[in-house]
Amino acid sequence: MSVPWLRGFFLWLLAAPHAVLALDMWWNLGLQGYEVWRNPQLYIIGTQPICTQVEGLSPAQIKICQHYQDHMPSVSRGAQMGIRECQWQFRHRRWNCSTVDDSSVFGPVLEIPSREAAFINAISAAGVVHTVARSCRDGELSTCGCSRRPRPKGLHRDWIWGGCGDNSEYGYRFAEGFIDAREREKNHPRHSNGLARTLMNVHNNEAGRRAVFMHSKVACKCHGVSGSCSLKTCWNQLPSFREVGDRLKDKYDGATEVKFNRAGTRLVQADKKYNRPTKEDLLYLSLSPDYCLANDKTGSMGTTGRFCNKTSPGMDGCTLMCCGRGYNTYRTVVQERCQCKFHWCCYVKCKTCQREVDVHTCK
Template structure:
């Protein structure tokens, strides 16, 4: 999805600086990854490359310098998180649009809302999965295949081995790299910034735990002619779409909280249960995102395609915020009547058909 430029000053209780200066480590997902594949360019002139990446905190720069070979994996994880966010919110008023600076999502993530909760959790989950896979594939010097213990319920005759995804290492590295940004800040206990840091740490952990919760046991038969005389099993990461779906459910059921002076989360409405480490939490209600507001980082919904017949978030009624919609009839060309010609090509005709498109006013 193309980024939308948003230039504005941060305002409100949570915003104390211009958002353009509020970098994010997720910016690694917007950067090209080629710079990390060649060890000869880890130093540019006399300045280490890690120190020249916008968006990293001092603690993250130190970890980058210690584990330079991990940064390509972190970048892939962040990129996967951004893409999954855009998939999950493609039919919502806020569609996880990116901007052209190191803040990635713009000022919207400075609001301690449900959207910020989801973005932090999905990005943290992306890093766990990417690093875990890189360990398995032998791309990182400090880790290899999974060393997880054999599950108790595994059949005694089955072999626990193979080369599993190293989820334990991925979790530990992601926790250290992502959370250090919040932990190195010396905010006064009970302050607004302290509360936001606690919220981010909680949601980062929820994202990482979602990966662990969905980890699967993978088994493969061995033997002549499929006899399955031996079975080897190992742990395998879930598909990232499963993680995205789970965290979207957590987003829908996120809990509004405040943070006590001791740094503990407290439910705003005592009628609701205290959130678990697997749940998402937020401090402030979301803006409606209906109209373009550069200060809030909302691009609005004008011009967005909607479904006239849907009662969901993609329906014209909800997505267009009651402003109504425009209807346009267009002709599209697409491949049709495809046939396989021996050997070896596929031959198709070009068909034209009329489509009706509805867009928000």
């Protein structure tokens, strides 16, 4: 991320006594850092609780924050997970999910109702489901505990269903209430695209939550003499967040362009020849910029100076990444582990070797 969250939080705390509300910024919690929520001395600033001071929360979200104070570290961790996963998934793309050094977190890119905005909404919502569900399991929250999902059909009758599973049901419900609260507020500043953007955000938030909730799986642990696995205890387990990110990245690649219907009441496909999108698919209203050149209005940082792969035909290749501008090549020395040997018992010992490699960067 572009700012050290702890330093950034205290600078903000000193310089900005009044929060400035902006659209789609609740994940600013991810930059400010979740440890501040655990410190009671930081939670009260004079007579103002920190929920009212955090930039990006809408009035309804502030109320939820005040009522569920112990949930906010989990929300912050979820926002951080979403940002990190977004940057991992797009590390080889022209738009690499970079953050900016202000409270908007992602910058003007979110003003465009594009695929990128759709992915950010989805991965952020997924992050909150994931962290809240796990916090329930770990006993960190006062209003939830282990998962109460019923025994799955088809589970071996001799296996025990009852280990302390991730509470994906509660994580889903809380994330829905907290994140969508902004979109449901009648008096809160609306998006520049009005109702269409609100409907787009609500749909993509739901797609992100479903990427976690609908893909929880059964995990089991063996019991028995000498590992015979004559008995198993099973429970509900979340998918890894990398699996969630991979799934939503696929949805990004296959996202559906939508528009208002004639009555102006709901979103419909812009092109009817494609399959109708499901609740797990991503929707967007506007085409994305090409992100080739730096542009303050669109939030594009351009690709000048970005590393590229000379031999790759994909988006990470120098042809596509550099947008036809060409690239510079220089040699550099890298250090890496080499000549590794396994020693009994039980460790691996390696040497450090140096080698020269060609590095390519976009002009």
